[in-house]
Amino acid sequence: NAGVTQTPKFRVLKTGQSMTLLCAQDMNHEYMYWYRQDPGMGLRLIHYSVGEGTTAKGEVPDGYNVSRLKKQNFLLGLESAAPSQTSVYFCAIRTGTDTQYFGPGTRLTVL
Amino acid sequence: DQQVKQNSPSLSVQEGRISILNCDYTNSMFDYFLWYKKYPAEGPTFLISISSIKDKNEDGRFTVFLNKSAKHLSLHIVPSQPGDSAVYFCAAISMDSNYQLIWGAGTKLIIKP
Numbered sequence: 549n550a551g552v553t554q555t556p557k558f559r560v561l562k563t564g565q566s567m568t569l570l571c572a573q574d575m576n577h578e579y580m581y582w583y584r585q586d587p588g589m590g591l592r593l594i595h596y597s598v599g600e601g602t603t604a605k606g607e608v609p610d611g612y613n614v615s616r617l618k619k620q621n622f623l624l625g626l627e628s629a630a631p632s633q634t635s636v637y638f639c640a641i642r643t644g645t646d647t648q649y650f651g652p653g654t655r656l657t658v659l
Numbered sequence: 660d661q662q663v664k665q666n667s668p669s670l671s672v673q674e675g676r677i678s679i680l681n682c683d684y685t686n687s688m689f690d691y692f693l694w695y696k697k698y699p700a701e702g703p704t705f706l707i708s709i710s711s712i713k714d715k716n717e718d719g720r721f722t723v724f725l726n727k728s729a730k731h732l733s734l735h736i737v738p739s740q741p742g743d744s745a746v747y748f749c750a751a752i753s754m755d756s757n758y759q760l761i762w763g764a765g766t767k768l769i770i771k772p
Binding site: 591596604638640646 | 702757759
């Protein structure tokens, strides 16, 4: 998954703690996305960005905030983590009309 | 309301035979349909796509068929190889929604030697 990196790869939080997930790209693409994947379900879009300084809500935005201060970076924040936010989080960039390129994922557990 | 559905959670196929993965959708405004492949502990990787104005797209061992009247698409893998064992996701894009991908729940394909 060269070109899109996600930090950290794993994290365990306690309920109420906060954290920020970082997605970084080195391909200069405008569109970036944050998804979550839960067992038995497809990926669900949390937030996305169509360019530096822009963000928009996806299908499941509640409990998350995002920022795109630099074109290369898209940050996903959890202000007060809840067990329902235990999931695998994927960042993606739009590389063509019909394709997105994904990072390796961050596995988050909230106790 | 699930707009993209993959009704088979898993599929087991003998090595060398054809694997057929199915996907149904409800939104007739989708512009593209895509298949992604996912191995454990990795992000999804793009496999093949088809525009809504076509009915077939082929890339090596992979062929995707689209039946718009039935709102159904399928992915054919011929011949199936052990490395094809993975979870396959069907997804759809509407260009009117900033290219957001709408995903099915996935089908786990197991290729038996």
